[in-house]
Amino acid sequence: MENIAPAISPPAGIGRNKPANRAVLDWVHEVESLTDPKNIFWCDGSEAENDYLLGEAGRQEVLIKLNQEKDPGCYLHRSNPNDVARVEQFTLICTPTKEEAGPTNNWAEPGATYSKLHGMLKGAMRGRTMFVVPYIMGPPESPLTKVGFEITDSIYVVLSMRIMTLMGEAAMDHLGDDFTRCLHSLGDLSPDRRFIVHFPQSNEIWSVGSGYGGNALLGKKCMALRIASVLGRDQTWLAEHMLIVGITSPHGVKHYVAGAFPSACGKTNLAMLLPPASMKGWKVETISDDIAWLRPGADGRLWAINPEAGFFGVAPGTSLRTNPGAMKTIATNTIYTNVALRPDGTVWWEGHDDPPEAGMLDWQGRPWAPGGEGKAAHPNSRFTAPASQCPTISPARNGPEGVPISAIVFGARRQQRVPLAFEARSWQHGTFLGATLSSETTAAATGSVGVVRRDPMAMQPFCGYNLGDYFAHWLDIGAELANPPKIFRVNWFRSDARGRLLWPGYRENLRVLKWILERCEGGGQAVETIIGHVPAPDAIDTAGLNMTSADMDTLLGVDPLEWNEAVSAQREFLETVHHIPAGIWQEHRDLARRIAGMTEGSASLSSAVPPARPSRAAP
Numbered sequence: 001m002e003n004i005a006p007a008i009s010p011p012a013g014i015g016r017n018k019p020a021n022r023a024v025l026d027w028v029h030e031v032e033s034l035t036d037p038k039n040i041f042w043c044d045g046s047e048a049e050n051d052y053l054l055g056e057a058g059r060q061e062v063l064i065k066l067n068q069e070k071d072p073g074c075y076l077h078r079s080n081p082n083d084v085a086r087v088e089q090f091t092l093i094c095t096p097t098k099e100e101a102g103p104t105n106n107w108a109e110p111g112a113t114y115s116k117l118h119g120m121l122k123g124a125m126r127g128r129t130m131f132v133v134p135y136i137m138g139p140p141e142s143p144l145t146k147v148g149f150e151i152t153d154s155i156y157v158v159l160s161m162r163i164m165t166l167m168g169e170a171a172m173d174h175l176g177d178d179f180t181r182c183l184h185s186l187g188d189l190s191p192d193r194r195f196i197v198h199f200p201q202s203n204e205i206w207s208v209g210s211g212y213g214g215n216a217l218l219g220k221k222c223m224a225l226r227i228a229s230v231l232g233r234d235q236t237w238l239a240e241h242m243l244i245v246g247i248t249s250p251h252g253v254k255h256y257v258a259g260a261f262p263s264a265c266g267k268t269n270l271a272m273l274l275p276p277a278s279m280k281g282w283k284v285e286t287i288s289d290d291i292a293w294l295r296p297g298a299d300g301r302l303w304a305i306n307p308e309a310g311f312f313g314v315a316p317g318t319s320l321r322t323n324p325g326a327m328k329t330i331a332t333n334t335i336y337t338n339v340a341l342r343p344d345g346t347v348w349w350e351g352h353d354d355p356p357e358a359g360m361l362d363w364q365g366r367p368w369a370p371g372g373e374g375k376a377a378h379p380n381s382r383f384t385a386p387a388s389q390c391p392t393i394s395p396a397r398n399g400p401e402g403v404p405i406s407a408i409v410f411g412a413r414r415q416q417r418v419p420l421a422f423e424a425r426s427w428q429h430g431t432f433l434g435a436t437l438s439s440e441t442t443a444a445a446t447g448s449v450g451v452v453r454r455d456p457m458a459m460q461p462f463c464g465y466n467l468g469d470y471f472a473h474w475l476d477i478g479a480e481l482a483n484p485p486k487i488f489r490v491n492w493f494r495s496d497a498r499g500r501l502l503w504p505g506y507r508e509n510l511r512v513l514k515w516i517l518e519r520c521e522g523g524g525q526a527v528e529t530i531i532g533h534v535p536a537p538d539a540i541d542t543a544g545l546n547m548t549s550a551d552m553d554t555l556l557g558v559d560p561l562e563w564n565e566a567v568s569a570q571r572e573f574l575e576t577v578h579h580i581p582a583g584i585w586q587e588h589r590d591l592a593r594r595i596a597g598m599t600e601g602s603a604s605l606s607s608a609v610p611p612a613r614p615s616r617a618a619p
């Protein structure tokens, strides 16, 4: 069988960055004995190393060099067509008991799983180069920053990890007794022998049989979310699937907002939001597009860092219209995966600013013509780009302390029922809103469209332990915060009876964030409803938008009958998750009681708009 990752022979001075650390050397030796590679390449993250590996990746046809005049430093990777997304069904959490992993994770017994993986990896790197990648997640010197080492036999993984993490010396500087051991092998890329396995107790990740980013760049979802969520549980912090933005008003007041959104709900766009023309003087800066690590600070506030150094975003739908910041970020030094190739050696995807052209190759390298069968780019095609290239990147991103969070926003895709925005009554109520989050699926995320899926805190695929314990941990973190962020729910996707989206979204979302920040400052008009504080009818400025006041009423409406259905579904969901803390059940019962109060009198049912009782935020 053809070797899918033949060994390389680096020249002197490249691939020789062997650390002195005993624990690292012992582990690498152990993996070498198991996988039997031809040679070992010790990575240092340098430019010279990167140039050499890019050249080798080109020679092995792992990467296609794009038109360097138009897209300097950019490359295209085509993955195996059977390997284009995360594989939740083969993603395992191996804890001593099934109870600890909880009912939403695929659990496997650690001992038996080690044996199985040892069997799969025996001799798996024969004839290949084994790369050892030292990296850190988080800014240098931050108390939250963690060290990982990834062993891999994929050049694509090494090159991508160099973008997504701080690789090389920084890891040596931070290296103490402990680091996350990440072992990745492409194996034979057979979907039957594909496993992404987490061992939280020993701080290890084993990934076999996939080269796709979410399964193979082990610093990201595997370490920075699944393993880190367990570290956070044990060390009083939170690892969350959240973007972080800094928003400055024309008066110079700056707030930081963290937002949890399930995959493919516009998170990257929000992270790089450009203020609409109507909001002159406002500024949005990007700290994170995907992951936040948050810890209670000595001042009683919640402080956040972005553990990642790059963006691994979905390409389709990204354009100068939807996300100019992302387009600038990915104009240079970017690795594209599974997008289409144009005859001039540049890339294209559905939703690109340019129209499709004749003579393109689709994501599998097959000729593709406009109007032809199928998509040119895979719906989950990606870009991997350095965060430092983002025009809106915040200098605060590199600060070791991180940034203080004023508001946490939970968002998801719901065509019905959920208003454009509302504010939780308390940290506990906000935790409940996050815990019961559900979203309609999209093709990019799951392959199926419009199915409502529970995604608590947008962490369903990423929480490394029992969800009920995770909700309890959220409540415990709240108890540590004298000055907690306010928590909000937003929904950019509410539609009218004909399925027409009511809210323009994209940069206009800043209008909603403005209301959120007003609430954080003790202002902002709101009406109290059964679900929380909803913006008062005129609280969100819609001047210049092509919207009627009836549209806005529908967007902000809270229908007790619809929420009554939601409550039953919530109960069914919460009952499936063991260990739900009392505080979450209490919020659920309180919601049910408030709805019952509304639905008892038929008069209150006739109106879908919230009762008009404007209130100021509690001081």
Ligand code: OXD
Pocket (backbone or CB within 6 Å): 086, 214, 262, 263, 264, 290, 312
């Ligand atoms: C991602 C995801 O790739 O959430 O960020 O799936």
Ligand code: MN
Pocket (backbone or CB within 6 Å): 241, 263, 290
């Ligand atoms: Mn994500």
